[in-house]
Amino acid sequence: MNIKDENSEIIPDEKRLCYDLYFENERDALRLNWISGKTADFPFDQLTPFERTILSLHDDKGYTYEKIGCQSGYHRDTIWGKRKQIKNKL
DSSP states (O other), X not given: OBOSSTTSOOBOOXXXXXXXXXXXXXXXXXXXXXXXXXXXXXXXXXXXHHHHHHHIIXXXXXXXXXXXXXXXXXXXXXXXXXHHHHHHHO
């Protein structure tokens, strides 16, 4: 992960992301196309897979920042800050 300062773009190491954590059944597996950007419409197609994953887990599944951070290897405040960046992008 590359972070210059607290306001800089968070660029996760994609190798650290384990998509298996997020998909528990066939319906969830269909979200992989949205998260990977294949079926994401504007403005969501402008987001990274990591950003779409955060939105999916928080807004759709109702995961807390702490739970998302625990599963992705980031602190909950990092996830909160990233979601704030996403909201500003949209």
